[in-house]
Amino acid sequence: MEKKSEGTLAIILLALIQGFLASGAVEVQPSINPAVVGDTVTLFLSPPASLKSGSWALGESLILTWLGEQQAVFPSHNGRALVNILTGALTLSSVTVADSGVYVVQSSDPQLRASASITVLEPISNITLKANQADLMEFNSSAVATCSVSSGSSLSFLWLNGSSEVTASDRVQLTDGNSTLTIVSVTRYDQGPFRCHVFNAVSNGTSAPVNFTISYGPDNMALTVNDQNMTSLLVGSNLTMFCSAQSGPPAQLQWAFRGEFVNTTGPLLELYNVTEHQSGPYSCLAFNSHTNMNSNITSHIIIAKSPFSGSEQQAVSGRPFPLLLLVGFFFSWLGK
The missing domain is CATH 2.60.40.10 (Immunoglobulins)
Structure with missing residues (x-):
């Protein structure tokens, strides 16, 4: 009787095990x-x-x-x-x-x-980043960069501009599974360096950097007198004027006094032991031969035997420069 019970128990146990296995x-x-x-x-x-x-x-x-x-x-x-x-x-x-x-x-x-x-x-290997063209014009060109690999599967792409992640926006498009980056109407701040980071669950890597050369300006000009914003000097002083402009490539700079060119180019104009007759408007003209754009800034300098009151000092920044002189400046650089 006990053996029969043991046999029945074994059958039940086997059935339970099979049911357990079949149940998933x-x-x-x-x-x-x-x-x-x-x-x-x-x-x-x-x-x-x-x-x-x-x-x-x-x-x-x-x-x-x-x-x-x-x-x-x-x-x-x-x-x-x-x-x-x-x-x-x-x-x-x-x-x-x-x-x-x-x-x-x-x-x-x-x-x-x-x-x-x-x-x-498949592990990722040989990440390559290529640009459609390197020389672009601000607001008039689009930058396109394509990221590719020699081998790899289930790829994900992350774009970097310097150390910052690049994300899609009104001007930035990420297409072809994020492997292609397009920047519409580039600005001077889109020069890079750009890199693409490619990864999957078993490997990752980053491309070599690509930079765009973007021509812009000249604009945002500034003019300083004797390292200050002063415009009044004493007779016998030295006058040092420094001109700057945001421009890529760097702008060509020409100086003028009372609407006539002086024999000085570059960012620095220096006059020594100035007299009253050297009072007047001093202008710095900037020209970018890549963008064919120009800009100017003017400051009115007063030179006197005795100091003037603060109310009599004046500075004119960005005063419109005579059209004929601008045209002459433009063509004089083209002839160089």
Whole structure:
């Protein structure tokens, strides 16, 4: 009677185990995920199970089947797939990107079905950044840079301008899976250096920098007198005027006094032991031969034998320069 009870208990226990396995309690766990191309990946059953027969498939495509100790591997995985009949584990060697997907194991003795997904990625190599053209005109040109790799899969792209991340906006477009950067109507602040950072779950890398040469200006001119904003001097003083302009490439600078050119070019005008007759408007004219644009700034200098009151001092910045002189300045630089 006791032996019969023990036999019945064993049958019930086996039925419970088979029901447990069939209920989906068995899980498939990959040894590596994601895996790198060329790796060996093993798909373990947890808990391990001794399966008398069964099959492994990638999606709907069979990889192998087995019955007892006999295994049949399908051509797609011939020489690369092996099942451990003691544990039900599947080992895949020399995996490729095509081996990514959902793996399904099935058995009828005992009954079970379980699955797991793995991803196989190709490492990134040789990141290259190329620009459509390097020389651009502010507000009139668009910058285009394309990032590519020699190898790599499931790529993500991040763009950098210096140390700042570049994000899409009204002027900035990221296309082709973010591998192409387009900046519409470039400004002087879009010169770079630009880099693209490429990454996936198993590798990453950053390109060499690319810079754009953007011609702009001249504008935002400034004029200082004797390192100050003063415009009144005493007879016998030295007069030093410094002119600056924002310009790319640097602007050509020419000086004029009372509407007539003086024999001085460059940012510095120096006069020594000045007299009252040297009072008047001093102008700095800037010309950019790349943009064909010009700008000017004028300051009225007063030179007297005795100091004037502060109310009599005046400075004129940005006063419109005589048209004929501007035209003459433009053509004089073209003739050089």
